[in-house]
Amino acid sequence: MDTDEGRRLIRVVQTCSAGPSQWDAWTVDGQYLYLRYRHGEGCVEWHPDPGFYDSPESWNEGRSGLLVEWDDGTDGGVISLEDFLAAAGLVLAPGASVS
Template sequence: MAEDRKPARVVQTCAAHPSQWDAWTTDGQYLYLRYRHGQGCVEWHPGPGDDADTPESWDEGRSGLLTEWDDGTGGGVIGLEDFLVAAGLEPAPDASVSADGPVVNS
């Protein structure tokens, strides 16, 4: 996997239905990770927040879909390790992972 696509910082924003995380790659790219109804997706956006995922950001090429899949389970909860494997992502060796809370630059 390209080094610039490896999550270096991951913050779990929901541990229930759906499982979701905010992540930043080694080069600072923001990724939105979500798993709901057995479907996982990884999207890239300018950053987290309400204005990151707008039709304009997609139309202007500032947002996009990195990968998506359906595992056929209809599930809504998945652990980060299993999510990353299913998404084909490998975390950076020194990745920082935290649960719900403020995001602090490391």
């Protein structure tokens, strides 16, 4: 999951614009990522698909994991997608769909 392809997003869908800011995203190689920013803390998790982000079994079986997390010290709950991607080390692929 640390490859360059795994950090380029082809599709991003915002699922919450208030605190927390969160998105469903897919990499160019098809990996689903859950992006979340709450209380100044950002995280990017990888999962089999959107239905698994809160599944303990998925985590226990190694089908889910943490790609990156950070704390910006602000205790904020809202962040732009551009700022989130920069902090997480992710980029939009050319022609990416963002909604």
